[in-house]
Each structure stands twice: as structure tokens, then as C-alpha cells.
Amino acid sequence: MFPTFEEIASWTPDLLGGLSISLQVTALSLLLGIPFGLLLALGVLARNRTLRIASLLLVEIGRGAPALVLLQFIYFGLPSAGLTIESFAAAVIALAWNTGAYTSEIIRASLLSIPQGQREAAEALGLNRTDELRYVLLPQGLRVALPALLGFSILIFQGTSLCFTITLPELVSRAYEIGSNTFRYFPVLLCAGALYACISIPAACLVSYVEKRAGLYAQR
Numbered sequence: 608m609f610p611t612f613e614e615i616a617s618w619t620p621d622l623l624g625g626l627s628i629s630l631q632v633t634a635l636s637l638l639l640g641i642p643f644g645l646l647l648a649l650g651v652l653a654r655n656r657t658l659r660i661a662s663l664l665l666v667e668i669g670r671g672a673p674a675l676v677l678l679q680f681i682y683f684g685l686p687s688a689g690l691t692i693e694s695f696a697a698a699v700i701a702l703a704w705n706t707g708a709y710t711s712e713i714i715r716a717s718l719l720s721i722p723q724g725q726r727e728a729a730e731a732l733g734l735n736r737t738d739e740l741r742y743v744l745l746p747q748g749l750r751v752a753l754p755a756l757l758g759f760s761i762l763i764f765q766g767t768s769l770c771f772t773i774t775l776p777e778l779v780s781r782a783y784e785i786g787s788n789t790f791r792y793f794p795v796l797l798c799a800g801a802l803y804a805c806i807s808i809p810a811a812c813l814v815s816y817v818e819k820r821a822g823l824y825a826q827r
Contacts, residue, residue: 610794625781640706647711669708677701717752
């Protein structure tokens, strides 16, 4: 039932290739999604009603629709409207949207957690709203949000497993392909799960360390 050493050796190149694609999708989704989340958070907090409603709409769709539905919509739905996107780009767009929607709430809550006295001090120094955001609110808010953002990054990495549904040759897709050729689904999926764990567990330890450091900083 469990994989032999020879099987693991023969599967490893394909599985590592799939893991590489999963990590690439994760990195690009976070690289695009977190700044998008910051923009959405600022949009939700904006005084302009139109901007606020548009931002809320993007956030609610991104949070309300499962990542799988976003993937299917972008990869299979948009071609019916004349816009064809290859699987890698579709995966990045869908997961970046999902990332932006969720992280916008994390960032917004972090910005709102900053004591009112900090804002009053910025006004007393004569800072305009842009400088107040740049020099006072964002540095403190992002420090508060960092542990939660890192934790969500792990979920996005694990969420790349959904991309096998749009024919992206990531880790799960490679595992299924090997399983269909060898009929050894259990051991190959066990190996794929071990690779996910090799990334997720150290990342979770990093999140715990950052949370402790953030807690020590908050106590000072």
C-alpha cells in the first residue's frame, strides 16, 4: 500500500515539477493579490461613495464565491465572452482576486485598530491624508496585519491544489496523472501530501514566530 523507494524515486521528478508550478502560482497570486487587497481596503475606507461601493462589490464577490468557482469562471466562462486565458494565468488571476478580497479585510481591520491618538498626532504635525497614510497608518497597520497575511499565504499555497480542475499541471494534477498511469493513487497522493506538508509546516512555524514577535512589539 505504501510507496516503495523505487516508486518514490521514479515519481519525484514529476511531483517536484508540479510543486514548482504550485509555488509559482502562489508567489504570483500573493505578489498581485496583497497590493490589490491594500487598494480594496483603502477603497472601502474611502469617503467617495462610488469608490467605496465598487470596492465592497469586488471584496464581497471575491470572498463570497469559492476559489474553485472563480477558477472555473475565468478559465471556462470568459472564453464564451471571447476572452481566452491559458490555465496558468487563469489560476493566478483567480487566486489573486481571492487573496485581494480576503486580505483587504485583514488590512482594513489592522488600519482601524490604530489608536485615534496616532491620527491626531499626524494632524498636529500638519500631515495631509496621503502622508498620514504613508508614514503613520500603513507602517503600523501592516505590522499588525503581517501574521494574518502570512497565515493566509499558506492557505493560498494549499488552494493551488484546486487548479488541477483547469488542467494546470501543478502538484495534484501531476499526482493524478501518475495515479492514472500506475493505478497507485493512494501512495502517490500520499507523496504529494508529504510535499505540501514540507512547505506548509515550516511556514506555519514561521507564522507562529512572527505572531510572538508582533506580540512582544505590541507590549513595548
